Amino acid sequence: MDCGCCVPYPGPSLANTCYGGSFIFFMSMLDIMTRNTCDLSEICQRIKPKLQPDLEYDFVVIGGGAAGSVVAGRLSEEPDWKVLLIEAGGDEPSGSQVPSMMSNFIGNPYLDWNYKTEPQEKACLGEKERRCTWPRGKVLGGSGVIHGMMYMRGVPKDYDEWEKMGNPGWGYKQVLHYFKKSEGNQQVGTLVDGGLHGTDGPMVTSRFPDHPEMADDMMKAAEEVGYSVVNDLNEGQHSGFTIAQANIINGSRLSSARAFLRPARKRPNLHIMINSTATKILIRKDSHHKTVSEVEFVYNNRFYKVKVKREAILSAGAINSPQILLLSGIGPKQELKKVNITQVHNLPGVGKNFQNHVSFGVRFELQSMKDVNDLDGLALGHYLVYRNGPMSSTGMAQVTARLTTQYGNSSEVNPDLQFFFEGFLANCSRWGVVGENAHLGTYNSKKAILISPVVLRPKSRGYIGLKTNRPLDPPLMRPNYLTDEYDIKILIEGVRIAQKLSKSKILRTKYGIKLAREDYGNCAKQFKYNSDQFWECAIRYSTRPENHQSSSCKMGPSSDRLAVVDPMLQLHGIEGIRVIDASIMPFVVSGNPHGTIVMIAEKGAQFIKEKWLNNL
Known part of the structure; x- marks a missing residue:
């Protein structure tokens, strides 16, 4: 389709974002169709x-x-x-504006600094040279082009504490005006409170047009094991489980x-x-x-x-x-x-x-579900014509929760633990065939999800410095993850909450959810499986830094x-x-x-x- 302008196409193709040559055909077709869908690529508005x-x-x-x-x-x-x-x-690149492609460009040098930290003493021990990977956006829009688009503010106490630290004007009541100024929330009155959200700002905000059935079932599982479910964690109740809103417009990513x-x-x-x-x-x-x-x-x-x-x-x-x-x-x-x-x-x-927030991914297999691609020709057609279907969302990544652990202050709204989820993401396909196996050479593998607890108020502190005086060299990055034992304790409790969710009746009977047994290097040999010592070892081995520096x-x-x-x-x-x-x-x-x-x-x-x- 001719969009009526002659502009060089920006960025790398989606065809180069998936592993293996067998993905090139379908992903090339997807990239071409995305590029030539004028209101999606906005090629003439660049x-x-x-x-x-x-x-x-x-x-x-x-x-x-x-x-x-x-x-x-x-x-x-x-x-x-x-x-x-x-x-x-x-x-x-226009492909980055497709929500289900949210992670495809991570590591691509065209739009990711792809930083590596200094070797860590107590985290990322399973990584090469114990260096954590930091995806950071090197593109107009920055890391907002490679993140999950979730629209989550901090809790009011965050900003009130900023003010108490000697920063007048930064309390929650004062900053709320600027949150509302930028926000164009499309679900005021139906999902969220108009008194706390803006409707006229350029950062359009709504829930994704699609979410997997398991997202609703995860809400039911949370209620079943005793947690609250809310429409909006940015409003009065700042803890609980929710299907979050995101910065999207017409089913596509909206970067700043x-x-x-x-x-x-x-x-x-x-x-x-x-x-x-x-x-x-x-x-x-x-x-x-x-x-x-x-x-x-x-x-x-x-x-x-x-x-x-x-x-x-x-x-x-x-x-x-x-x-x-x-x-x-x-x-x-x-x-x-x-x-x-x-x-x-x-x-x-x-x-x-x-x-930086730091997390750990707990993998669960869904024994009742075969692992097949969520992206096929039908999903592609639905997305390009109607802007809905699995390509219009981030799968389970739109689910989140904020909770207060035993180490937090339960007398006030001050959650210290967040949860992220992964799974059901329609991000790569070989031939675009319904029922296609998600991985080459596998026929009976089971679908899986990841539940990741996140330390919201880390006590570990690091620093940024210089390795050389050459301006194009990467800086020195020493985050010192998990050097404070508090952070480990929060994550271990998060693992236990994830296991608690997996024991809910709805997830067991409908999905056959089961904790995937992993050794995490030598952790299974050193410690009793599923003990707190085992999970501490696993967390230090397989640390997941969030992109929240x-x-x-x-x-x-x-x-x-x-x-x-x-x-x-x-x-x-x-x-x-x-x-x-x-x-x-x-x-x-x-x-x-x-x-x-x-x-x-x-x-x-x-x-x-x-x-x-x-x-x-």
Whole structure:
């Protein structure tokens, strides 16, 4: 189909995202049909990148991910402001907008940094060199292009505690306005409360058009074993099981780039450089002040410098924002000295206080179900014509729960454990035939699901540093997972809750659910199977870091030694630099962070508007 424009197709093909040559035919057909479905690929609504920057801009936004797309889009609403957005990756491939393909592009160098951590002492012990894998989006929309699209805020207590830590204006009542500003919830009045959700924002939100029958049965199982089931964990009852809402529109992924940048693509004051990696922020010093001067970046093997007239905004995420600050000589002197970088400004907290949710996947086999593909020709047709069916959802990944363990405070709503689920995902197919075996060479394998407990309030802390002073080298990433015993205790209780769910009558009789016996390296030989010691060994062996990295450029008052930015998100001690992304969280929120990151970006952009519009 001719969509009426001549635009180079962005990104890799879906045909290259599945293992084995036998997948190429059907996945190539899927990619072509997705690409040529104009309202799905939005090929004619894509941004037109600049090939060379101008000499100066009012604002330079570094990073076009979940936060940077929002900031650049909002700032460019002011026609007199000239805005440059610098993004290290390219545009989203249309295949990534199909919900069931949510994990297909993870590890693809076109849109994933595919980072590896430093060797861990107490986690990821089964990985090569004990290095955990960190998928991180390198694409317009950032990690919002490779995540599960779930729309989950933290609980109100998270933001109230941020405020109590010396950050006025960040309590739940104040940030709720910015959550609602960005949100376009399509199920207000039928599923969620209009008083707590927005309806006019660009981030369209609803449940997926399809969910497997087992999602409903998991809700029944939860009730059967004593847990509550709610419509919306973002409302008054913040604990229980639910089928979550997601950021989707017409059955396809809605990243913040798609929501905030594509509608702004014709604004002459918004310039976007893709495949361009920021390397340094340059500072101008006099006897009394330090002020932002220029931003340096590399595009097409050439270094550029652009002058910043008002502000540089770091929205490169919890890994790359501290990396760029350190490369600029901003950070603790001892860290900079290790890689021969001259300190420009002392900020001891840069890269410190790093946090991430960590989880463990418990695998259950469904003895009553044969493992066949959920993607076939019929599902493809339904999706392209009606935008429903298994391709329009993430299978069991849309199911979640937030609970309070025995280690949490049951007297208040402060859950410390979340659950994610995997299974029934229509993401790859060989021939698109109904009943096709999911894996080559298997005929009687059973379908399986994964139930993953997640530590919501981890006590382990890590840091981001530099390995070298070369700006294109990956940073040093030392998360220190599971170094605090509290995190292990939470996960073990999560395993027990997963087992409790599997003992429900509905899952046993309808699906024949059974815990899959796995050895996890030598754990089964070292410890009694199913003992707490066995599960601790298994969790350390098969650790699953979530893609929820945060807190490495902590927000806080100047009296806080680890604070990098103030409550207005301005860098302490240097005028004209803000950090607006997940790195500013004082601690990681109790839920999926994407919605909170968009809220932070909305609030940060408003700070900038209030400052500079009032100065006119």
